[in-house]
Amino acid sequence: xxxxxxxxxxxxxxxxxxxxxxxxxxxxxxxxxxxxxxxxxxxxxxxxxxxxxxxxxxxxxxxxxxxxxxxxxxxxxxxxxxxxxxxxxxxxxxxxxxxxxxxxxxxxxxxxxxxxxxxxxxxxxxxxxxxxxxxxxxxxxxxxxxxxxxxxxxxxxxxxxxxxxxxxxxxxxxxxxxxxxxxxxxxxxxxxxxxxxxxxxxxxxxxxx
Numbered sequence: 001x002x003x004x005x006x007x008x009x010x011x012x013x014x015x016x017x018x019x020x021x022x023x024x025x026x027x028x029x030x031x032x033x034x035x036x037x038x039x040x041x042x043x044x045x046x047x048x049x050x051x052x053x054x055x056x057x058x059x060x061x062x063x064x065x066x067x068x069x070x071x072x073x074x075x076x077x078x079x080x081x082x083x084x085x086x087x088x089x090x091x092x093x094x095x096x097x098x099x100x101x102x103x104x105x106x107x108x109x110x111x112x113x114x115x116x117x118x119x120x121x122x123x124x125x126x127x128x129x130x131x132x133x134x135x136x137x138x139x140x141x142x143x144x145x146x147x148x149x150x151x152x153x154x155x156x157x158x159x160x161x162x163x164x165x166x167x168x169x170x171x172x173x174x175x176x177x178x179x180x181x182x183x184x185x186x187x188x189x190x191x192x193x194x195x196x197x198x199x200x201x202x203x204x205x206x207x208x209x
Contacts, residue, residue, distance in 0.1 A: 001048035003027045004041050011165040011202045026054050029068040036134065036155065036163040042068040044140040044147040045205045054086060073098040130157040131166065150206045165202040172197040173206050
């Protein structure tokens with residue numbers, strides 16, 4: 001998380017930011033949609049405090065690696081295969097490594113379009129013609145449960161019409177009390193009203209685990 005936060009603070013200096021992303025490729029996931037470029041934190045922010053730069057962490061006798069789309073598990077008894085956790089998912093073909101998707105396949109985007117980014121809703125609000133904010137609701141499924149996360153990113157419009165991240169004076173997330181019903185469950189989970197504000201940032205997140 002420290003690496004990601006440090007890099008996001010460089011977004012107003014495009015050359016420095018791009019150089020930083022190249023130096024730390026596993027700490028950022030570039031997402032293109034809606035004439036927009038957003039450099040996402042590759043995992044749920046609550047997990048980003050536990051993992052190293054490559055998304056690896058250990059709990060008891062299990063080693064995990066989280067990516068933007070997948071969760072990998074390896075027993076410490078097979079630690080000699082640790083390097084294989086860093087391979088592209090398509091190249092992993094070992095029964096000792098358990099691979100599961102972290103982003104649901106049928107995440108629903110506004111407008112009824114399905115996507116692979118783990119988003120089930122997003123909304124764009126324009127502050128002025130060349131400045132806007134993009135709010136997203138995301139889900140990440142890991143061993144032991146699902147994490148619901150709200151993310152808000154401020155963007156500026158570039159010369160070619162592409163929107164990219166831009167630091168602004170104040171960025172907020174807020175919502176009223178509501179509920180969510182998980183697949184296969186008849187009992188709704190209450191989501192309490194929350195409000196959080198950051199200053200001089202381009203990105204903010206809030207997690208409901």
